[in-house]
Amino acid sequence: MKLALRRQGPTKFQQASDGSMTLIDHIRELRNRLFIASLGLIVGLIIGFIVSQPVFHLLEQPYCRLPSSIAINADGTPYCDWVVLNVTDTLILRLKIALWVGLIVGSPVWLYQLWAFIAPGLHRHERKWAYVFVAIAAPLFAAGGVLAYFVVGHSLAFIMEAGVLGEATKLEVSSYVGFVTNMILIFGVAFEFPLILLMLNFTGVVSAKKLLSWWRIVVFLSFAFAAIATPDPGPFGMTLLALCMVVLYLIATGVAALNDRRKGRKEEIYAELDDDQISPLEEERVPVGAFDPVEAPSPIEAPEPVARPRPLEGRFDDMT
Template sequence: MSAVDTLRATFRRRSATEQPGAAMTFTDHLRELRRRSVRAVIAMALGTVVAWLAYEPIFTWLVAPYSDVKPVLAAQGIDTSLVFTGIGGAFQFQLKVSLVAGFVLASPWWIWQVWAYVVPALHHGEKRAALKLSVICAPLFLGGAWFGYLLLPRAIEFLVGFVPQNAESLLTGADYLDFSLRIMLVFAVAAQLPVVIVMLHQLGLITAPQLVHARPWIITGIFAFSGIATPTVDPVTMAMLAMPMVVLYGVAEVIVRVRERRGAVATDATL
């Protein structure tokens, strides 16, 4: 089947689900996509406004890891400060923080818009699988981001600790925001490992024996990824990222084994 035929079949499936007996044209789908995109953008804009109004507590939460590590660095003879350079530095920082927070606050709504647009094009079994993955992805993503946030003081202490004594470290707001978001994003993405493995198994691309055989190579790749992805180069932070990923890989391996065992039992029952 060509790509065009696949696209037409998808539209027919959406039409049969959303409007039984009626066919939606390509233009109708573009209109629906635009309508849901506008809704998602409006939700993000409203979330940004709310985050702008609640900037003070958000700022306090964001810089808490930095504030916690300052006394430790001061005891080592290192004076460090969070500064805003330029006339508009503080404004740009508040705007970026509000945009990111607004994106997160509006995530339930814009994710629902994506879901509502895609689901009608799926079969019943595909809907169930997609719903399960969506339910699992969100907690793992948030949990990974929170774990990265908890490790921020350790990462800041390690990197700023290289500043010589009697020297002052000035960290701009933009650099701190980029660094903290990168740490949290790396851990959030890494937490999706079991979802990726289960999804590949769902598509029939991997099996449990293949996972067992590839385990040493996967673990090696996890540690290599941890060394490259973490902004710091200390082994502690790398291990704090790698070890949970290894555990999550083991969990995914167990899930795949259980799924294959259930499938084998179901097959034997039908014979």
């Protein structure tokens, strides 16, 4: 006797795609996916708490390279010295680092749950391009984070020595880690800028020629964004971020040009025509012949008389 192992009926994905899933089923599915995503975040948080100490040692390296951060123990061994203002700062800082690491470690779980809930509402080609853009977004964000770490290592001494005191001093540990994580976040988000341009081009909103014509605006906005959003007040970090955004804009424009050539959209069809120019189409006049005769309308029969309604006592019983 053979057992039927094949699942009967449509899957949840098929029901959400064809619209046969009810509102209660959607809410139940959202609840289940939020529960699974929260489990992934909890597991990532536990792993982040375990590895938070090595991550902190990695983040403190730019500061520990400064001569002002080095102190000497009683036995003569040097160590990296910090300023701690509150009793709970070190524990809260470890929890913050664990949360950041947990979001990264648990991202495959909660991103998949988010995608599984949204994907049924997309078309097949939209899902295909979503895979491509997500695959590009992760390396771009990582590249921005690495660049931010490099910027902090080279501009930290300048920031401290250019201040009022004129020399590098010891830093408070919570503010320093917040400064580094904000730099990584800002640089990572800024590196996603070319994906927005590519999405506009691949969806047919703008062409590569139109994108290239915006180069003055893009250069100005890149430097303005770098000056406002970057926590680093020094010129090194802001200039490097703005230049990277301009380079990524040029790369995105080149990819958009290749996409336009592949689709045959080298230039707009009516790009060289004036708005007031008369259409070059020749006027074609077709003579109008005699119209067909209209038949006489047929008479409408008189309506039948409506029967007199029964009294209320005869239409309902004692139950109705």
